[in-house]
Amino acid sequence: MKGLIYRDFCLVKKNWIPVFCISVGAVIWNILVQLSFEYGNFKKYLLDDPNDTSGAGEVSRVMIYYIGLYMIPYLALILMDTLSVVRADLPVKWATNRKIFPVTALQWTVSIYSIKVIGLLIAIILFLINGSIMAHMTGNIFGIYEFNNMLLFACFYLAFDWVQMAFMVRVRTEKEMNSAAASPLLVLIPMFALAYPKCKSYAFKLETLFPEDAEIEVQERISQTKGLLQSEFGVYRDAVAPYLWLIVLALFALGFYLTYLGIKRREK
Amino acid sequence: MKGLLYKELVQNKIMLVAVGLCCIFSSFFMGILPFMAVMAEGDDLSNDASFTVIMMIFITVLDYFFLLCFQGNFFQTDERKKWAYFIASSPETSVGQVRSKYFLVIICDMGVLIWSYFFENIANPIQGTITGTTVISGLLFFVHLFLSAFDIPFMIRFGAKGGNMVHTVMFVLMIAVGGIYLLFGDLSFFDSIDDFYDKILNFLHGENISDWLYFWLGLFIWISMGCYWLSYRLSCKFYLKGVEHYAK
Numbered sequence: 001m002k003g004l005i006y007r008d009f010c011l012v013k014k015n016w017i018p019v020f021c022i023s024v025g026a027v028i029w030n031i032l033v034q035l036s037f038e039y040g041n042f043k044k045y046l047l048d049d050p051n052d053t054s055g056a057g058e059v060s061r062v063m064i065y066y067i068g069l070y071m072i073p074y075l076a077l078i079l080m081d082t083l084s085v086v087r088a089d090l091p092v093k094w095a096t097n098r099k100i101f102p103v104t105a106l107q108w109t110v111s112i113y114s115i116k117v118i119g120l121l122i123a124i125i126l127f128l129i130n131g132s133i134m135a136h137m138t139g140n141i142f143g144i145y146e147f148n149n150m151l152l153f154a155c156f157y158l159a160f161d162w163v164q165m166a167f168m169v170r171v172r173t174e175k176e177m178n179s180a181a182a183s184p185l186l187v188l189i190p191m192f193a194l195a196y197p198k199c200k201s202y203a204f205k206l207e208t209l210f211p212e213d214a215e216i217e218v219q220e221r222i223s224q225t226k227g228l229l230q231s232e233f234g235v236y237r238d239a240v241a242p243y244l245w246l247i248v249l250a251l252f253a254l255g256f257y258l259t260y261l262g263i264k265r266r267e268k
Numbered sequence: 269m270k271g272l273l274y275k276e277l278v279q280n281k282i283m284l285v286a287v288g289l290c291c292i293f294s295s296f297f298m299g300i301l302p303f304m305a306v307m308a309e310g311d312d313l314s315n316d317a318s319f320t321v322i323m324m325i326f327i328t329v330l331d332y333f334f335l336l337c338f339q340g341n342f343f344q345t346d347e348r349k350k351w352a353y354f355i356a357s358s359p360e361t362s363v364g365q366v367r368s369k370y371f372l373v374i375i376c377d378m379g380v381l382i383w384s385y386f387f388e389n390i391a392n393p394i395q396g397t398i399t400g401t402t403v404i405s406g407l408l409f410f411v412h413l414f415l416s417a418f419d420i421p422f423m424i425r426f427g428a429k430g431g432n433m434v435h436t437v438m439f440v441l442m443i444a445v446g447g448i449y450l451l452f453g454d455l456s457f458f459d460s461i462d463d464f465y466d467k468i469l470n471f472l473h474g475e476n477i478s479d480w481l482y483f484w485l486g487l488f489i490w491i492s493m494g495c496y497w498l499s500y501r502l503s504c505k506f507y508l509k510g511v512e513h514y515a516k
Contacts, residue, residue, distance in 0.1 A: 029447070036451035045455070 004103065004111035011088045012115060016079060020122070023076040027130045030068035034137040037061055059218055065138055069146065072127045073153040079119030080157060082112050086168045090177065095266045105263040112165075113256050120154060151244040152237065155251065159191075160184035162255035169262035202232045272360060272368035276342070280372070283341045287376065290334040291383055299327050299391045307394070318465045321472065324388065324401040331380050332408045336415065340435070342372055343420075344428040352511040362507040366424065370500050373416055381409050400472040407485070414492035417499035425506040427513040 036042040046057035089095065098108070127150050135142030167180035209224055210216060216224075240247070277284070303320075346352070346365070356362045384405035392398055418438075423431030457464065470476045 025444075032448065032451055040452040041450065041455055 001107055001111065004107060005114055008082070008085050008111050008115050011085045012082060015081060015084050016119075019075065019078045023072060023079075023123075023126050026068075026071055026075055027126060027133075030071070030130055030134055031137075033064060033068065034134055037064075038137065055219060059222065061138070062222075065134060065140065068134060069131055070149065070153075072130045073123060073150050076123035076126045077120070077153060077157045079122055080116045080154075080161065081119075082115050083164065083168055085112055085115070086165075087177065090171070090174065095172075095263075099267075105260055105267065108263060109256060109260045112259065113252065116161075116252070123154075124150060145241075148241045148244050151248055155244065155247050158248065158251035158255065160187055162251060162258060163187050165255050166258035166262055169259050170265055172266070198232065202228070205232070269360070269364060269367065272364055273371055276368050276372045279345050280342050283338050284376065287334055287338050288379070288383075290338075291331045291380060294330055294334070295327050295383075295387045295391075298323060298330075299387065300394055303391075303395050318469065320395050320397050321399050321401070321469060322465075324391070324399045325404055325468075327387075328384050328401055328405045328408060331384060331405075332412050335376055335380055336412065336419075339373060339376075339416065339419070340423065340428050340432050342369060343423045343431070347427060347514045348516055349511055349514050352508070352514065356508060363504045366500065366503045366507055369424075370420070370496070370503075373420070374413075377409055377412055381405055398473075400474075403472055403474075410489050410492040413496045414488075417492070417495035421499050421502045421506060424503045425510045425513075427510060427515075430513060 033042070037047065042061070046052075046060055049057060128147075131142045131146055134140075163183050163186055164180070167183040168177065171177045171180050205228060206225070209228060210221065302323075346369075352362070352365075355365045358364075385402045388399060388402055388405075419431065419435060422434040425431075426434070471481075
């Protein structure tokens with residue numbers, strides 16, 4: 001078992017190193033930007049600008065804070081990608097050669113998914129480090145709400161991942177692999193179709209909220225947009241928030257079961 | 269030598285055509301079409317020379333950037349162990365092989381220089397100003413030589429893949445240093461951005477230039493050529509060591 005996990009680590013190493021370096025670089029960059037808001041050019045030109053009366057400096061600081069906070073899940077969750085393991089197995093005919101080793105389909109699936117779980121844990125740790133340092137520097141609150149958002153990102157990722165893993169693990173040739181790589185569209189298209197009317201109504205409401213010739217303060221604009229976002233999308237998010245970790249577990253279990261079935265099928 | 273150079277030209281035909289097309293299309297799409305659109309509206313741009321100059325400088329930088337991007341492929345085409353040992357045992361030796369590569373880079377560089385001069389003469393009557401960006405192009409010629417002088421020995425020592433890795437790391441480091449300077453450094457020169465434009469225009473038209481600038485530019489040209497020659501000598505030494513890194 002240990003050997004299998006070690007083997008999988010060797011195969012994903014090539015993908016992991018750049019992603020990990022970029023994620024850590026992003027954390028350092030976020031800290032530098034927040035330091036610049038305290039002591040550097042952002043403070044000099046944005047916060048202490050004498051010509052600025054509308055508070056645009058503060059607004060941009062909030063924007064940059066949120067972009068920096070949620071950049072990390074975007075980048076670091078790529079660590080959960082274990083498709084390179086499956087991909088590397090095709091040319092060496094691992095599916096056939098595995099029969100001479102005492103490795104069952106279940107053991108192999110466990111090794112693949114343990115890599116995924118380790119990737120998720122690293123992403124969460126990076127997110128927590130980044131978030132807590134940035135929140136400490138800006139005085140924002142960093143708690144369970146932000147953590148749930150991180151889990152939401154993981155849910156989105158896993159929602160495509162289980163389809164792709166299930167298809168990828170069944171393929172036998174390079175050609176089939178290319179078509180299997182497009183399988184996330186099976187989830188993406190219905191998801192967009194469901195989200196489209198909601199987004200359209202949101203855009204329509206946003207247009208009616210701010211007519212073109214109305215003069216509204218920047219702060220007022222932001223708070224109203226926030227309220228609209230909460231009433232349109234946040235309600236659903238709040239409803240699922242307590243069960244998010246259960247959803248993550250369920251998606252993991254679903255992916256695990258389908259991958260196991262795929263490997264079983266490839267044995268025949 | 270002539271034969272090896274001919275071989276390089278034939279072997280890298282597709283890459284050379286690709287660089288040429290990239291340069292031509294980017295120049296026409298950014299340097300001529302917008303101005304023709306403005307002229308079709310009936311406006312006159314000749315009063316607003318700074319925009320035209322900045323645009324032309326951007327195009328020139330882009331042309332050299334394309335060359336720098338495609339340059340790695342010139343070295344990838346010959347990455348065969350059989351070929352490397354064969355050429356090392358021929359009368360040309362590995363020195364001839366490395367020299368042909370260095371000549372190819374200079375020829376491409378000159379091609380871009382000639383193209384930018386040619387393009388300026390096509391574009392200026394349409395734009396309605398004399399931009400004089402050939403000066404910048406001439407400078408960039410030597411900047412490109414200077415950058416290649418650092419780039420090529422790595423490609424020869426560690427193979428094109430390893431060389432590209434060094435490339436990427438250098439690029440990321442440059443961006444990081446630039447970003448940190450933007451966050452914490454002194455940005456007071458942005459306050460007088462109009463003076464900066466004026467300085468560029470003066471430089472391009474050869475007005476009010478201090479003798480020291482001429483001195484440093486002249487020195488830089490000699491330094492870049494020296495670096496290029498040094499890197500050629502180094503590459504000749506590294507060539508057979510780098511062969512061990514080839515995949516085939």
